[in-house]
Amino acid sequence: MSFQDLDFKSNRAALARHQCIDPTSSGLRMKLLIKLLLVSTALILLGFGVSSWQPAAKGADSTRKSSRLHYSLELPELIDSIFSDSEDAQVLQAVDDSAWKIVTIKSGDTLASIFSSAGISATTTHQIAGLNEQTKTLRYIKPGQKIQLLTDNQGRLRRMKYVPDITKTLSVIRNEDQSFSSQILNFQLDAYPVFREGVIETSLFEAAAKGNISETIVMELANIFGWDIDFSLDIRRGDRFSVVYNELYKGGIKIRDGRILAAEFINNGKIYKAVYYTDPKGDADYFNENGKSMRKAFLRSPVKFARISSRFSNKRWHPVLSKWRSHKGVDYAAVRGTPVRASGDGKISFVGTKGSYGRAIFIQHGARYTTVYGHLNGYAQGLKRGKFVKQGQIIGYVGSSGLATGPHLHFEFRVNGVHRNPLTVRLPEAKPVHPSYLQHFKQNTRAYLSMLELMDTTLAENTH
Ligand SMILES: [Zn+2]
Secondary structure, X not given: OOHHHHHHHHHHHHHHHHHHOOOOOHHHHHHHHHHHHHHHHHHHHXXXXXXXXXXXXXXXXXXXXXXXXHHOOOOOOOOOOOOOOHHHHHHHHOOOHHHOEEEEOOOOOOHHHHHHHOOOOHHHHHHHHOOOOHHHHHHHOOOOOEEEEEEOOOOOEEEEEEEEEOOEEEXXXXXXXXXXXXXXXXXXXXEEEEEEEEEOOOOHHHHHHHOOOOHHHHHHHHHHXXXXXXXXXXXXXXOEEEEEEEEEXXXXXXXXXXXXXXXXXXXXXXXXXXXXXXXXXXXXXXXXOOOOEOXXXXXXXXXXXXXXXXXXXXXXXXXXXXXXXXXXXXXXXXXXXXXXXXXXXXXXEEEEEOHHHOEEEEEEEOOOEEEEEEEEEEEXXXXXXXXXXXXXXXXXXXXXXXXXXXXXXXXXXXXXXXXXXXXOOOOOEOOOOOHHHHHHHHHHHHHHHHHHHHHHHHHHHOOO
16 A cells, blocks of 8 residues: 555545544444444454453453453563562561551641551651651651551551552561561552544544543653644644553553553644664664654754744844844743753763853764753753763753843754754754664564554545
């Protein structure tokens, strides 16, 4: 199938999906039902249990069962998992559960007040509260959480358990020499890939909400495709997207969304695809299906949520100097202290005060490119000349040092020493998958990419 074919079909699919939303059309509803059946069959064939993409049908038991199916698949490594220490877990379970006193924390409770009501001595409270970094979490107990206490027949504390969040447990044990020791037990989160999709009618967020997709995933989706699609200007009615991502569960309860594994966005008829890939060296990023990076080597704007207050020009009125001079960069007005990010991977070539720039950072990116960040309020901790930084890493904070009327970032982009307009300069692409890993890339991303393709085909078939 040629690119144009795909393009055409997807457009029609998008249109048809639009109509499917009309609840009065039973014919179309039947088509939607057929589509759902086809897709679920396809998903099962791929090894994704229906329960994993249709959370309404999911109970604790079905989740457990489907998890066995998931892990028999040869899917990319699921990095979201947190691993448990099963040996420690067994030690805890060795104690008879009924002997534990369970205290539910109420508003205003402290460790001292809870221990005191349980008849535990103040000495023990001090010993545990000041034991180490782990037991410091007991200062931040919240109403509704539980503390479990196990005392001996003289009322002395033998053991305690506290669950600061559902992914871990703090356990404190009295040793034979009457001292205490603690440990944190981390529980494994089970990752289940889910498939979701949406068609844009008014906004991306609204479409996502209709498709039962969280804001976190939408933001991540916008980050992944943000290099190709301007989400504030380019979005059209009828644009559609599909996404495969992990949902992280513990004991059948969803804890949070994990990483996006693959996604497709059809914007104004053009298809963009992205897949997450970790190479054998452990470097991970999003690539298109051919292994090309989804990123450019540089961020156009090193500050998020900022307003452009002055553009690049060869001549402009300078408010401080009260005369005409060129402006060889872009100014971003933002609240003092707003984080400033490295535009690309590179090496810090200067940190310090430099004339009208005030507090400034210069980053050298390979031999050709330099980026400059001026009027800063301060620098990120530990930032110094010669240090390597990654794209998006926080390097400093917006301020008004040097020649500035108010807090803003002055950002420059230089190519071979020549100032270029950061908003319009053609940005080089970030590195693709290394040619020696292409085979590995294909093997490890096939499952998710074929899920996206399958959806395209199914949608197209149902619109005839
Ligand atoms: Zn400026």
